[in-house]
Amino acid sequence: MQKRISTLPFNGTAEQKSRLDAVIAEHKSQRGAVMPVLQAAQEIYGYLPIEVQEMIAEGLGVSLEEVYGVSTFYSQFALSPKGKYNISVCLGTACYVKGSGDLLDKLVEELKIQPEECTSDGMFSLTACRCIGACGLAPVLTVNDDVYGRLVPKDIPGIIAKYRQ
Amino acid sequence: MDMVNIKINGIEVSVPQGSTILEAARYAGIEIPTLCYLKKINAIGACRICVVEVKGARSLVAACVYPVNEGMEVFTNTPAVRSSRKMTLELILSNHDKKCLSCVRSGSCELQKLCNDYGVDETKFEGAVTPSEIDDSAAHLVRNNKKCILCRRCVAACREQYVSVIGANARGFDTNIGCSFEKKLAEVPCISCGQCIVACPTGALTEKDQIDEVFAAIADPKKYVVVHTAPSIRVTLGESFGMPIGTNVEGKMVAALRRLGFDKVFDTDFGADLTIMEEANEFLDRVKNGGTLPMITSCSPGWVKFAEIYYPEFIPNLSTCKSPQQMEGATIKTWYAQKNGIDPKDIVCVSIMPCTAKKFEVKRDDQSAAGVPDVDIALTTRELARMIERAGINFQLLPDEKFDSILGDSTGAGVIFGSSGGVMEAALRTAADVLEGKDLENVDYHEVRGMDDVKEATYHIGGMDVNVAVCSGLSNVAKLLDAVKAGEKNYHFIEIMCCPGGCINGGGQPIQPASVRNFVDVKGLRSKAIYEADANMPIRKSHQSPAIKVVYDEFFGEPGSHKAHECLHTSYVAREKY
Ligand code: SF4
Ligand code: SF4
Ligand code: SF4
Ligand code: FES
Numbered sequence: 001m002q003k004r005i006s007t008l009p010f011n012g013t014a015e016q017k018s019r020l021d022a023v024i025a026e027h028k029s030q031r032g033a034v035m036p037v038l039q040a041a042q043e044i045y046g047y048l049p050i051e052v053q054e055m056i057a058e059g060l061g062v063s064l065e066e067v068y069g070v071s072t073f074y075s076q077f078a079l080s081p082k083g084k085y086n087i088s089v090c091l092g093t094a095c096y097v098k099g100s101g102d103l104l105d106k107l108v109e110e111l112k113i114q115p116e117e118c119t120s121d122g123m124f125s126l127t128a129c130r131c132i133g134a135c136g137l138a139p140v141l142t143v144n145d146d147v148y149g150r151l152v153p154k155d156i157p158g159i160i161a162k163y164r165q
Numbered sequence: 166m167d168m169v170n171i172k173i174n175g176i177e178v179s180v181p182q183g184s185t186i187l188e189a190a191r192y193a194g195i196e197i198p199t200l201c202y203l204k205k206i207n208a209i210g211a212c213r214i215c216v217v218e219v220k221g222a223r224s225l226v227a228a229c230v231y232p233v234n235e236g237m238e239v240f241t242n243t244p245a246v247r248s249s250r251k252m253t254l255e256l257i258l259s260n261h262d263k264k265c266l267s268c269v270r271s272g273s274c275e276l277q278k279l280c281n282d283y284g285v286d287e288t289k290f291e292g293a294v295t296p297s298e299i300d301d302s303a304a305h306l307v308r309n310n311k312k313c314i315l316c317r318r319c320v321a322a323c324r325e326q327y328v329s330v331i332g333a334n335a336r337g338f339d340t341n342i343g344c345s346f347e348k349k350l351a352e353v354p355c356i357s358c359g360q361c362i363v364a365c366p367t368g369a370l371t372e373k374d375q376i377d378e379v380f381a382a383i384a385d386p387k388k389y390v391v392v393h394t395a396p397s398i399r400v401t402l403g404e405s406f407g408m409p410i411g412t413n414v415e416g417k418m419v420a421a422l423r424r425l426g427f428d429k430v431f432d433t434d435f436g437a438d439l440t441i442m443e444e445a446n447e448f449l450d451r452v453k454n455g456g457t458l459p460m461i462t463s464c465s466p467g468w469v470k471f472a473e474i475y476y477p478e479f480i481p482n483l484s485t486c487k488s489p490q491q492m493e494g495a496t497i498k499t500w501y502a503q504k505n506g507i508d509p510k511d512i513v514c515v516s517i518m519p520c521t522a523k524k525f526e527v528k529r530d531d532q533s534a535a536g537v538p539d540v541d542i543a544l545t546t547r548e549l550a551r552m553i554e555r556a557g558i559n560f561q562l563l564p565d566e567k568f569d570s571i572l573g574d575s576t577g578a579g580v581i582f583g584s585s586g587g588v589m590e591a592a593l594r595t596a597a598d599v600l601e602g603k604d605l606e607n608v609d610y611h612e613v614r615g616m617d618d619v620k621e622a623t624y625h626i627g628g629m630d631v632n633v634a635v636c637s638g639l640s641n642v643a644k645l646l647d648a649v650k651a652g653e654k655n656y657h658f659i660e661i662m663c664c665p666g667g668c669i670n671g672g673g674q675p676i677q678p679a680s681v682r683n684f685v686d687v688k689g690l691r692s693k694a695i696y697e698a699d700a701n702m703p704i705r706k707s708h709q710s711p712a713i714k715v716v717y718d719e720f721f722g723e724p725g726s727h728k729a730h731e732c733l734h735t736s737y738v739a740r741e742k743y
Contacts, residue, residue, distance in 0.1 A: 002339055005346055065331060068332070068345035073336045074336075
C-alpha cells in the first residue's frame with residue numbers, strides 16, 4: 001500500500017533540529033548514510049515529513065528523491081505522525097470475517113481521517129494492523145496499549161469519547 | 166591488454182579481461198538482448214532479459230554484468246535461455262498498457278521488438294495493474310507509468326545529470342518511478358534536459374508533442390509561419406528515416422520543411438553567428454572593463470536552468486546573450502518583420518531543436534524582443550520526423566534545397582554550435598581576429614573538440630593568455646564549477662552544454678536503442694559530421710558573414726549596442742530547489 005503523506009503543519013523544534021544536525025554530521029561522509037539518518041530522524045520526530053527529509057537531503061548532499069525513495073521502500077518509516085492516541089484496527093483474517101472492516105469505516109467517518117493519517121489536533125491517528133493474536137476477542141482494536149474486543153460499529157463513538165476528555 | 170579465451174555457442178573468442186559476457190558475445194558476432202543495461206549509465210542487472218547459460222553455473226546469469234574468465238563456456242541460445250527470456254517479457258506485459266497502435270514509440274520500442282522476437286503471448290498473465298496517472302505537468306515531457314518497465318534507465322540518466330529528481334518509490338507491486346512526495350515533475354527542480362526520454366526503452370517517457378499546433382498554424386491563412394533549424398538537426402534527422410548515424414541531410418531537410426508548408430525556412434546557424442558577434446564582444450568587454458570572469462556561455466537552456474537552481478552564485482558569470490534559437494526568433498520578429506511589413510503578432514516562429522529544454526526556454530521571461538515571444542513553438546528532431554511522416558513526404562527521395570536568405574545564411578562557426586566545444590571555437594575565431602586586428606589563417610582549435618568530459622586550453626591572443634574550458638554533461642559541470650569556486654581552476658571563458666557531448670546528443674534527438682548505444686559511438690559519429698559541414702563552408706568566421714553585416718548595418722548597429730541589448734540579451738533568476 002502507498003504511504004500516506006502528512007498534510008498537517010510541521011512543528012519541529014530547534015532542539016530536534018540540532019539533534020538531527022548532529023546525526024547528519026556524524027554520517028555525512030559515509031556511503032549509504034540515508035538509511036541510518038532516516039532511522040534517527042524518525043526517533044527524533046516520530047515521522048518523516050518533507051521538512052525533515054529536506055534537511056536530510058541538504059545535509060547529506062543527496063537529492064530529496066533519493067531520501068524519499070528509501071523512506072517509501074522500508075515499511076518501518078512513517079510519513080505521517082502518530083496521534084496522542086493511536087487507534088489500530090486488526091485486519092487479520094479472524095477479525096476481518098467478524099467485521100473489523102466496518103469498524104475501520106466507522107472510525108474513518110467519526111475521526112474524518114484516512115488510515116495512516118492523524119487528526120489535526122494531534123489527538124488520534126488511525127492504522128490498520130495484521131493479526132495481534134487476540135482472535136478469541138475478534139473483532140479487535142487497540143488504543144495505544146488498551147485492547148477492545150467483540151466490537152460492533154456503534155461502540156466506536158463511545159471509545160473515542162473516552163479518550164477525548 | 167590482458168586477454169582471456171572463452172567459448173560462446175562453441176565459437177572460440179579472445180576478449181579483453183574484465184569484459185562482460187554481453188561485450189564478449191559482441192566480439193563473436195552474437196547479440197544478447199538487454200533492457201535495463203545502458204552502457205556507462207545503468208548496470209544494475211535487474212531485468213534479467215539478458216540471461217545466458219554458463220557451463221558449471223547453477224542458474225542462468227545476467228550477461229550485462231557478469232564478467233568473463235579464462236576457459237568459460239557460454240550458451241546464449243538454449244531452450245532454457247529462450248523460455249526464461251520469454252517468461253520475463255510475459256511478466257512485464259502482465260502490468261503493461263499494451264496500446265502499441267497509438268504509442269509514439271511503436272517501431273522504436275525496445276520492449277515491442279523483443280516481444281516480437283520471442284513470440285510472446287501478451288495475455289498469458291492478466292491481472293491487476295499498478296494504478297498510475299499520466300504526468301504532463303512539465304513543459305517538455307509526458308510520463309505514462311502504465312508503459313514503464315521499471316528498468317531505471319531514466320533514473321540513472323537523471324542522476325548522471327546531477328539532478329536526481331526522479332527515482333523508484335514504494336516497493337513490490339506499488340513500485341513506481343516518480344518524484345519526491347508524489348509531486349509532479351513541474352513541481353520539482355527538473356532542468357528539462359530530456360536525457361531521461363532518450364534513455365527510456367519504451368513509450369513511458371515522451372516529449373510533449375506540439376506538432377498539431379504547428380499543423381494548425383500552417384493551415385491558418387492569417388499566419389505567417391517561419392521555421393528555423395538548429396545546427397545539429399541536419400546531422401541527426403536522417404536517423405529517423407533509417408539513414409546511417411552521422412549523415413548530413415541539410416538539403417533534404419530544407420526541402421521537407423518547404424513541402425510541409427512553412428512560409429520561410431531559415432537556419433538557426435544564422436542566430437548562432439549572431440550569438441558569436443554578441444558573445445565575443447561581451448567577453449572582450451568583460452576582460453577590458455573588469456567584468457565578472459570566467460564568462461560562461463548561455464546557449465544551453467538546460468544548463469541555464471541548472472545554474473539558476475543549483476549554482477545561482479554563477480549567475481553573474483552567465484553571458485547575457487540569448488541563445489541562437491531566441492536570437493534567430495528575435496531577428497525574425499523585429500528586423501525581418503519590419504523590413505517585410507509584417508505585424509510580428511501574425512508571425513508564428515517555429516524552431517526545430519535537439520533539445521526538450523528549448524520548450525521551456527521559449528516560455529522564459531525577457532525573451533520577447535518585439536513584445537511577443539521570440540519563438541512560439543520549439544519542436545524536437547523527433548517531432549519534425551513525425552510531421553514529415555504524417556504529411557506523407559518520402560524523405561529519401563527529396564531533392565536538396567537551400568535555406569531562404571538571409572536569415573538562412575551562415576558560416577562554419579554557426580554549424581559547430583551543435584557539438585561540445587563548438588561555441589568556444591566559434592567565439593575564439595572571432596575574438597582572435599578582433600584582438601589581433603587581422604584575418605587569421607588558422608580557424609581550427611583542435612584542443613576544444615572531441616567528446617571528452619572536460620577540455621582545457623590556453624590560447625595566446627592579442628598579447629594575453631586566455632584560459633578556456635569546455636564542459637558538457639552536468640555531473641562534469643558540477644565538478645568543474647566546484648573547482649572554480651574553490652579557486653583550484655582559473656579560467657577566463659567556459660563553454661557549458663547540458664547534455665553530454667553537446668546538442669548532437671540532446672534529449673530531443675532521434676532515439677537510438679541500447680543495442681546501438683552500447684556498442685556504437687553515436688555522439689562521435691554525429692559530431693564528426695558537424696565538423697565536416699564546417700570544413701566545407703566557404704566562410705568559417707561569424708564576423709565575416711555578409712548576412713550578419715546586413716542586420717547590423719540595417720538594424721542592430723554594432724555588437725553590444727543599445728538596440729542589440731534590447732533584442733538579443735536577456736536576464737536570469739535564482740530559482741528555489743524546493
Ligand atoms: S511502450 Fe512499447 S510495448 Fe508498450 S505500448 Fe508502446 S510500443 Fe507497445
Ligand atoms: S528532463 Fe533531465 S532533469 Fe528532468 S527528469 Fe529528465 S533527466 Fe532529470
Ligand atoms: S520510465 Fe522508461 S526508462 Fe524509466 S524506468 Fe520506466 S521504462 Fe525505464
Ligand atoms: S539484467 Fe542485463 S539487461 Fe537487464
